[in-house]
Amino acid sequence: xxxxxxxxxxxxxxxxxxxxxxxxxxxxxxxxxxxxxxxxxxxxxxxxxxxxxxxxxxxxxxxxxxxxxxxxxxxxxxxxxxxxxxxxxxxxxxxxxxxxxxxxxxxxxxxxxxxxxxxxxxxxxxxxxxxxxxxxxxxxxxxxxxxxxxxxxxxx
Amino acid sequence: xxxxxxxxxxxxxxxxxxxxxxxxxxxxxxxxxxxxxxxxxxxxxxxxxxxxxxxxxxxxxxxxxxxxxxxxxxxxxxxxxxxxxxxxxxxxxxxxxxxxxxxxxxxxxxxxxxxxxxxxxxxxxxxxxxxxxxxxxxxxxxxxxxxxxxxxxxxxxxxxxxxxxxxxxxxxxxxxxxxxxxxxxxxxxxxxxxxxxxxxxxxxxxx
Numbered sequence: 001x002x003x004x005x006x007x008x009x010x011x012x013x014x015x016x017x018x019x020x021x022x023x024x025x026x027x028x029x030x031x032x033x034x035x036x037x038x039x040x041x042x043x044x045x046x047x048x049x050x051x052x053x054x055x056x057x058x059x060x061x062x063x064x065x066x067x068x069x070x071x072x073x074x075x076x077x078x079x080x081x082x083x084x085x086x087x088x089x090x091x092x093x094x095x096x097x098x099x100x101x102x103x104x105x106x107x108x109x110x111x112x113x114x115x116x117x118x119x120x121x122x123x124x125x126x127x128x129x130x131x132x133x134x135x136x137x138x139x140x141x142x143x144x145x146x147x148x149x150x151x152x153x154x155x156x
Numbered sequence: 157x158x159x160x161x162x163x164x165x166x167x168x169x170x171x172x173x174x175x176x177x178x179x180x181x182x183x184x185x186x187x188x189x190x191x192x193x194x195x196x197x198x199x200x201x202x203x204x205x206x207x208x209x210x211x212x213x214x215x216x217x218x219x220x221x222x223x224x225x226x227x228x229x230x231x232x233x234x235x236x237x238x239x240x241x242x243x244x245x246x247x248x249x250x251x252x253x254x255x256x257x258x259x260x261x262x263x264x265x266x267x268x269x270x271x272x273x274x275x276x277x278x279x280x281x282x283x284x285x286x287x288x289x290x291x292x293x294x295x296x297x298x299x300x301x302x303x304x305x306x307x308x309x310x311x312x313x314x315x316x317x318x319x320x321x322x323x324x325x326x327x328x329x330x331x332x333x334x335x336x337x338x339x340x341x342x343x344x345x346x347x348x349x350x351x352x353x354x355x356x357x358x359x360x361x362x363x
Contacts, residue, residue, distance in 0.1 A: 087177030
C-alpha cells in the first residue's frame with residue numbers, strides 16, 4: 001500500500017525523496033506459490049509503530065518490533081512512531097484503518113482466508129534497514145512457529 | 157511510496173492513493189477496508205512478480221470545509237497558558253473517549269497535565285531528556301486532536317489539524333521549543349528539533 005511522491009505536498013515529497021531515503025536493493029525477489037488463500041494462515045506486520053499500552057515505545061533508529069497478540073483490545077493499542085509526517089487522526093478514529101485486525105478476523109470467519117495468526121507484529125517504519133534485519137530474521141522464525149504462511153505488510 | 161517500492165521490488169505490492177497514515181483508506185468503513193484487504197491478499201495467488209497492482213478505488217474525499225471555524229473559543233489569549241488550554245479541552249477529550257471507547261493517549265505514562273508541565277518546563281528552563289519529552293508531546297498532540305473530534309461541529313481531520321497549528325497555545329509552544337532543541341548539544345534533542353517535532357508541511361511557521 002504505497003503512494004507516489006508527486007502526490008504529496010512538495011516539502012513532504014522532498015523529505016521522502018530517494019535522495020534522502022536510501023532504499024535497499026536486492027539481486028532477486030523471493031516469490032513463492034503457496035496454498036490457496038482459503039487455506040492460508042495470515043499475520044499482520046505493521047510499520048506504524050504500534051504496540052500495546054505499556055510496552056516499550058519506539059525510538060529513533062529503532063529496528064526492533066513489538067508483539068501484538070490477536071486478542072489485544074483496540075483500547076490497548078497505541079502508536080509511538082517517531083514521524084510526524086503522516087495522519088494519525090484516522091488511527092485515533094478507527095485502528096482498523098492502520099491495523100486491519102477486525103477485517104482479517106471477519107475474513108477468516110467467512111472462509112476468505114484459512115485462519116488468523118495468534119500473534120501480529122509492528123515495526124516503526126523510520127528505521128535504517130540494516131537496523132531491522134536481525135529482528136526481521138528472528139521474526140521469520142516466530143511466524144513459522146505460528147504456522148503462518150502469509151504476511152500482510154501494512155506501512156503507513 | 158511507489159518510487160521506493162519500485163527500487164526495493166518486494167514480491168507483491170498493492171498501490172493505493174490514500175492519505176499517508178490511512179493504508180486501509182477510510183476509518184469506520186468496514187466495507188471499504190475489507191475490499192482493500194481482499195485486494196492485497198488476492199495477490200498471494202499470483203507468482204508473476206515482483207508486481208505492483210494499482211488499487212482502483214479512491215478514498216471518498218472529505219467535505220470541503222475551508223472557512224470552517226472552530227466552534228469552541230480556544231484561540232489563545234495573551235494571558236493564556238498551556239496548562240489552562242489543556243484544562244479547557246479536557247471535557248471534549250472525555251467526550252471523545254466516551255464515544256469511541258478508547259484513546260491513543262498514553263505513551264508517556266504521564267497525565268496530560270504532567271505532560272503539559274514537562275513542555276512548559278522545557279520552554280522555561282533546562283531541557284528534559286529527548287525521549288520522555290517526545291512521548292509527552294505526542295500524547296498531548298493525540299489529546300488535542302481527539303478532543304477536537306468531539307466538538308459540536310468537529311469539521312474534518314484536515315480542518316482540525318489546521319486548527320491545531322493555527323490556533324492552539326500548544327502548537328505555539330512546539331514552534332518556540334524547536335530552536336531551543338536545535339541549539340542543544342544533545343544529538344537526540346537535535347533529532348527531535350529537526351525531524352520529529354514539526355511536520356514538514358508546518359515548518360514554514362518556524363521563524
